[in-house]
Amino acid sequence: MIGLGLIGGSLVRAAAGAGRAVWGASTSEVDADAAKADGYDVTTDVDEALARAADRDAVVVLAVPLTRVDDVLGKVADRAPECLLTDVTSVKSPVLDSVRRFVPSARYVGGHPMAGTAESGWRAGDAALFGGAAWVACVEEDTDLAAWAEVAGLALDLGAHVVPLPAASHDEAVARISHLPHLLAAVLAAVGAQGGPLAMSLAAGSYTDGTRVAGSRPELVRAMTEGNRDALLPVLDEALGKLGAARGSLASTGGLAATVNAGHEGAQALAQARAARLAGVRVSLTAPDAREGLIALGERGGRITAIAGDTAVGEVC
């Protein structure tokens, strides 16, 4: 495990709890010392941890911020260039591009456990963080499915459900359902605060719901939104287009039916997706079209809940 913050620290604890041999490195002496004090096998020497991974053919998990990924990949290229590599970064295409550039020989499977808290650092970690969470494990055209199954198996061991997706599909979806919500919450909180104490005093559920994530740590919000720039821009344009259309309609005819009705249908789409769940989907990982089968499952909103032999077992919600 390279990186021992909230996610890396939770992973170390959860993996050890699942009976796996796990060691880690962090350049943060605070996190490394705290992890050592808790009895874990960690170092501040990333090169040493990577050399040991190469020696024992271990899975290397990058749990560092996106801005540190290229640096660490340079070390991976030096010390463990053939390793089975995954990561837990919240955007996937930029990391995939970096891996192809810096460590093309690695067997890489991008990952994103969709879990977290507002806290950070080793002390905030929790072995139970991934229980029931969606964990995207990327499937590209050239993905080695044996490597994919190892990464998916790690996520399943830690209690997560695996969503197989290409990096581009992941980034587009999270732009819609995570990064745009953060930006709209920030805009709403800024416009609301312009109303002063009166507006704050009258604020009720619609405002507190709509601004809740504006209270997240700015560094984290910037990291995920700025890191997903290419996928976020067109989604932001969709939102600007719809909000501009609402403005135009209100100014001209005075009507907001199209905006309000489309929003109501969108809310129903979420409720319906959550109500419907089709169990017992199976994808053979040795079939010639296994990659397409996995991706189709993910694109339909499915999750894999077990891997039995060469078969991924899942459900579509």
Next chain:
Amino acid sequence: MIGLGLIGGSLVRAAAGAGRAVWGASTSEVDADAAKADGYDVTTDVDEALARAADRDAVVVLAVPLTRVDDVLGKVADRAPECLLTDVTSVKSPVLDSVRRFVPSARYVGGHPMAGTAESGWRAGDAALFGGAAWVACVEEDTDLAAWAEVAGLALDLGAHVVPLPAASHDEAVARISHLPHLLAAVLAAVGAQGGPLAMSLAAGSYTDGTRVAGSRPELVRAMTEGNRDALLPVLDEALGKLGAARGSLASTGGLAATVNAGHEGAQALAQARAARLAGVRVSLTAPDAREGLIALGERGGRITAIAGDTAVGEVC
């Protein structure tokens, strides 16, 4: 009480519970029959209920949708033109304009109890709906403060806290903290749903929080947003400006610091407003500057929690 839906029906129950003599009218036979079956003194003859109010010098409360207000004011002008009149509509300037046009002789005090549920109709009513809620009671330059104290006293009797404000300040504030949140939620839900089952499957807290009110009944959302057109348009332009600036910055420099930081500060402004509370503010209703004192209290985010003699007692949060 003219109108026996969720708010009117809750008011009838709460007023009766507070020991007041109350009678009502609704042109909806369904609501009128249900209220009668529950033992209340109601009719489908609005003219008759108004004539009785004029005869007994009762407070007339309009609890009809904004689109019905002008019709009912025509009846008030015929049957009870000198009455003490209030309403519970979610926008205040348009109703004030209509009252000045149709019933200039009425002693009118605009009202807005900021309480509600997703339900509608008499059956959804609840005498406890107003407990602890903010109830805006409008103060204009020409407001008769004896009439204002009667309306504020009614709201206090039903368990609400009274926020004294001019109609224009009310409408501007609710545009920011209620109507804009509803439009942003609608836009987010529509953009999110464009991502199909995959996006719905990955949606977590930021999306469900941000879209929750998009599930509200479209008629209600349209009534409040379209009815507050004049105050909502400039607020919508502020949001479009800030979202457009975020888009421009992301596209050009790749940075979102200004957007994210302003949102974080806005979220802190709400938290701070809720933490601070200054008790024991008093406004004499017979002082020459009583109207200014009441409005200043409301604009500072204050609420009146009691009226003792000629003194309104409140707190500023």
